[in-house]
Amino acid sequence: MKLFKRKTKKALIIGIDGVPYSLLNTYLQKDVMPNLKEILSQGLTLHQTNASIPDISSVSWTSFNTGVNPGEHGIFGFTDLRPQSYSLYFPNSKDVKAPTFWEILAKTNERTSTLFQKYQHKMSHPYRSIVLNVPHTYPALPMNGILVSGFVAIDLKKATFPESAYAYLQSIDYLIDVEAEKAKEDKAAFMKSLFECFDIRKKAISHFFGEESWDLFFACITETDRLHHFFFDASNDDKNPYHESFIRFYIELDKFIKYLYEQFLEISSDKGFLMILSDHGFAPVQKEVYINKFLEEKGFLLLKSEGNFYERIENETRAFNLDPCRIYIHSKEAFPGGTVKKEERAALLEELKMSLRGLRGDNGDEVIDQIYEKEEIYHGPHTHLAPDLICLPKEGYDLKGSLEKKQIFGDNIFKGMHTWGDAFCILPETIRFSKKPSVENLTEYILQYYS
Amino acid sequence: MDHLTRLENKSIYIIREAYYQFKDIAMLWSVGKDSTTLLWLCRKAFFGHIPFPIIHIDTSYKFPEMYQFRDARAKEWHLNLLIGRNEEKLKEGMGPGSGSKLDCCNELKTNALKMVIKKYHLKAILLGIRRDEHGIRAKERYFSPRDSQFKWDYENQPAELWDQYQSTVEEEEHFRIHPILHFTEFDIWNYVKREGLPVVPLYFSKNGKRFRSIGCLPCCSPIDSEAQTIDEIVEEIRISKTSERSGRAQDKENIYTMQKLRALGYM
Numbered sequence A: 001m002k003l004f005k006r007k008t009k010k011a012l013i014i015g016i017d018g019v020p021y022s023l024l025n026t027y028l029q030k031d032v033m034p035n036l037k038e039i040l041s042q043g044l045t046l047h048q049t050n051a052s053i054p055d056i057s058s059v060s061w062t063s064f065n066t067g068v069n070p071g072e073h074g075i076f077g078f079t080d081l082r083p084q085s086y087s088l089y090f091p092n093s094k095d096v097k098a099p100t101f102w103e104i105l106a107k108t109n110e111r112t113s114t115l116f117q118k119y120q121h122k123m124s125h126p127y128r129s130i131v132l133n134v135p136h137t138y139p140a141l142p143m144n145g146i147l148v149s150g151f152v153a154i155d156l157k158k159a160t161f162p163e164s165a166y167a168y169l170q171s172i173d174y175l176i177d178v179e180a181e182k183a184k185e186d187k188a189a190f191m192k193s194l195f196e197c198f199d200i201r202k203k204a205i206s207h208f209f210g211e212e213s214w215d216l217f218f219a220c221i222t223e224t225d226r227l228h229h230f231f232f233d234a235s236n237d238d239k240n241p242y243h244e245s246f247i248r249f250y251i252e253l254d255k256f257i258k259y260l261y262e263q264f265l266e267i268s269s270d271k272g273f274l275m276i277l278s279d280h281g282f283a284p285v286q287k288e289v290y291i292n293k294f295l296e297e298k299g300f301l302l303l304k305s306e307g308n309f310y311e312r313i314e315n316e317t318r319a320f321n322l323d324p325c326r327i328y329i330h331s332k333e334a335f336p337g338g339t340v341k342k343e344e345r346a347a348l349l350e351e352l353k354m355s356l357r358g359l360r361g362d363n364g365d366e367v368i369d370q371i372y373e374k375e376e377i378y379h380g381p382h383t384h385l386a387p388d389l390i391c392l393p394k395e396g397y398d399l400k401g402s403l404e405k406k407q408i409f410g411d412n413i414f415k416g417m418h419t420w421g422d423a424f425c426i427l428p429e430t431i432r433f434s435k436k437p438s439v440e441n442l443t444e445y446i447l448q449y450y451s
Numbered sequence B: 001m002d003h004l005t006r007l008e009n010k011s012i013y014i015i016r017e018a019y020y021q022f023k024d025i026a027m028l029w030s031v032g033k034d035s036t037t038l039l040w041l042c043r044k045a046f047f048g049h050i051p052f053p054i055i056h057i058d059t060s061y062k063f064p065e066m067y068q069f070r071d072a073r074a075k076e077w078h079l080n081l082l083i084g085r086n087e088e089k090l091k092e093g094m095g096p097g098s099g100s101k102l103d104c105c106n107e108l109k110t111n112a113l114k115m116v117i118k119k120y121h122l123k124a125i126l127l128g129i130r131r132d133e134h135g136i137r138a139k140e141r142y143f144s145p146r147d148s149q150f151k152w153d154y155e156n157q158p159a160e161l162w163d164q165y166q167s168t169v170e171e172e173e174h175f176r177i178h179p180i181l182h183f184t185e186f187d188i189w190n191y192v193k194r195e196g197l198p199v200v201p202l203y204f205s206k207n208g209k210r211f212r213s214i215g216c217l218p219c220c221s222p223i224d225s226e227a228q229t230i231d232e233i234v235e236e237i238r239i240s241k242t243s244e245r246s247g248r249a250q251d252k253e254n255i256y257t258m259q260k261l262r263a264l265g266y267m
Helices: A021-029 A034-040 A057-066 A101-106 A114-119 A163-171 A187-211 A223-234 A243-268 A291-297 A342-357 A443-450 B003-021 B033-045 B064-076 B087-091 B101-119 B135-139 B185-195 B230-239 B252-263
Strands: A011-016 A044-049 A129-134 A145-149 A216-221 A273-277 A281-284 A287-290 A319-322 A326-329 A368-373 A389-393 A397-400 A416-419 A423-428 B025-028 B054-057 B081-084 B124-126 B143-146 B174-177
Touching: A011 A243, A011 A443, A021 A034, A021 A044, A021 A281, A021 A423, A034 A044, A034 A243, A057 A101, A057 A443, A101 A114, A101 A129, A101 A145, A101 A216, A101 A443, A114 A443, A129 A187, A145 A163, A163 A187, A187 A216, A187 A223, A187 A243, A216 A243, A223 A243, A223 A281, A223 A416, A243 A273, A273 A443, A287 A291, A291 A319, A326 A342, A342 A368, A342 A389, A389 A397, A397 A416, B003 B033, B003 B124, B003 B174, B003 B185, B025 B033, B033 B185, B054 B101, B081 B101, B087 B101, B185 B230
Parallel strands: A011 A216, A011 A273, A129 A145, A129 A216, A287 A397, B025 B054, B025 B124, B054 B081, B124 B174
Antiparallel strands: A044 A423, A273 A423, A281 A416, A319 A326, A326 A389, A368 A389, B143 B174
């Protein structure tokens, strides 16, 4: 028995990567997730939310982690080009230009942001966080608490702060991620490994939840995203051979949410703050669309036959694409071989938009849903690093940045694709939105709770 | 017993145990310092006559010094040397300059090795990897099973308690055995020094540069170093802080990141 009950604030945030609002609703109705249904009847509300643009985990989670848009945090995808070059690199936690909410809560941030400025004087004392398996937090930076990075973490030692946590993770043979490479060879074995990976994730989460002290606990479950990439067609089709496994995964997920919820109620004596959220939705994929091939056919892009990735860009290129649909103008100012002059930019943007709007699938249906210029959706000091045009597709068309495709449309082993408008969050019912929130709008409620 | 002798004993024990369990075994020799150390240990384990073949995966892009060294040692030590090359892809012009380095590595190294394993019906491969080499290798075990698809099923590895290495294998799998897993880079150079082991001259400084790690010519870059002798290398490593593979253009971490992203349909 505890002799002293400290009256501290406790927050639990559960991230569930790639879980769509619509699927959650279906599973709540079909009683696949009775525990979550029960939880939702206890003062919590389920909302549909928008992911970041683009709807990629690294961008969306960074938007949530920092509570600001990509123009301010500087992350636009899993890959990016080094300034004034064609060399591809993988942005990581060190490239995030805004502080995370756990840094703001701990008052340890070295970087600043609009959100930080708003809340820096509102917190009475520093709070300690545990952050587990959140994408785009690799390498683990020193913080007040414990952090184990999620996707794309490579080296577990570098993914763990402090080092003492590494010893524990090693002792349980912790896995950073399932081996998605497996899915290509053996789908059944891959499905099995998803459950095994989820088991080890639960084990680690439960350990830190119960054995360590914290004010805020934030854990992500990422197996759902992998499940959806390879098996989303099984989500609502009971004739699909993987349907039962798919449902079983959600049943397991539902049980784990209940477990954490009940533990949390006990620890927080009913006064805690709970949030459950996803970073983007999912939909069945019909075709992959290789935007660079399209740009090539339309004469915007010229590639050399030699070189790595974007080093192949010829000077005469006017525009090219990075995953998923981040189109860059090959301008004189931004690229060493760039040829597009400042005064030509506006006309080129219009030309590109027109071409993209004309992109049609096999049945003559539109492929591109929305086209944005960077200034329309991003704001902040790093907007100039953003792609010039960003497109969102119609559901079913998965836009890709590959430079090596021979055709515009193609098929792959993937059964699901990310969607922008169908992420979800679960929040205390006292929080209401006048319009559909984006993932970066949710972060502020955590800081509000602590102020 | 001194440190190096203890390391050596452990390696020789593993090599002999491996040979006892698997007659269809071979050793992979990259001609670098680690696998040359392993080769030396294999010679010691069997008193100078290695009873299994030595495989060299030849991407055709290795340094001329490496080919020279390989052929001289093969002759001197009477090695049963098997050369593995992915001829088909080489004919198609596969190379580090034509497309992605990841594909090049995959075809000319991984798939070339797959072909050799299949051709000679090998059940086990001895490899000279070390635990301190790279973060992702920290999970490696001495006996590491791979399935027929070559995937390292690290979720399903046999436990290695004390010295009870599990060394039986199911059909269609092959074992990877890492007898020098417990050596560090520092140990390797000390061992090279103690044994008077020959190494490829690329490791020694020339015009203020030397290679700390060698592979294919287009993908390796030398580090700044004045170390012209093994003693000087030992001293340099003792005080150096950067990881040994930092000089490689195809930085391992980037390669793994790329693999992870590609497996989910990015890039």
